[in-house]
Amino acid sequence: EDTVRIVSNYADIIAMRHPLEGAPRVATKRTLVPIINAGDGGHAHPTQTLADLLTIYREKGKLGDITIGLCGDLKFGRTVHSLIKAMCRYKNVKFVLIAPKELQVPDYIISDVLIPSGAEYVQVESLEDVMSTLDVLYMTRIQRERFFSEEEYLKHKDAYILDLKKLDNAKKDLTIMHPLPRVNEISTDVDDDPRAKYFEQALNGKYIRMALIMTLLKWGGNLEY
Incomplete structure (x- = not known):
């Protein structure tokens, strides 16, 4: 949680890959910027x-x-x-x-x-x-x-x-x-x-993540995607 708080002071978006299920969800409670779930354990990879x-x-x-x-x-x-x-x-x-x-x-x-x-x-x-x-x-x-x-x-x-x-x-x-x-x-x-x-x-992964980043930069907010 401390890491997320500090990094969100310097970044516009955080893409988090974490070995523990649910870590990105926890991060959304402490961040000032949007969190992108880049994979949490065996749970999800949206x-x-x-x-x-x-x-x-x-x-x-x-x-x-x-x-x-x-x-x-x-x-x-x-x-x-x-x-x-x-x-x-x-x-x-x-x-x-x-x-x-x-x-x-x-x-x-x-x-x-x-x-x-x-x-x-x-x-x-x-x-x-x-x-x-x-x-x-x-x-x-x-x-x-x-x-x-x-x-x-x-x-x-x-x-x-x-x-x-x-x-x-x-x-x-x-x-x-x-x-x-x-x-x-x-x-x-x-x-x-x-x-x-x-x-x-x-290659499609690059395009779709570019689109997601552009969407988040436009919308902003404390959200998890």
């Missing part, structure tokens, strides 16, 4: 989600009537949690949650987000079995820092690796996304496939 929404809209021309597969660490992946919350606002979005049983989305995402929204969802462990049904594939890395032991991390780190072979049955207009950085969950031979859009996604 600006990444804005970049994700922009990417999906640019590639598909819409945010509804799509099937999106979320693959990898869905338990600790804050980008996934935020994207599910956002996409539930649109009509006819089906979620395919692809992860080992130990890394499926937290129960609260099911009970507090998916079920109340009425969105259709399935939980599976095999990426290959559902590949042909997906309009968007959102890959995530297995995050070493989220595991309580090295043994658990090593058990899951190579659970899903996307390569060209796995794309044989994918739709021709599939959009492949990843919040980056990747480890080895997307083979580099996928980078030249026209369906790979994760570098464009990163």
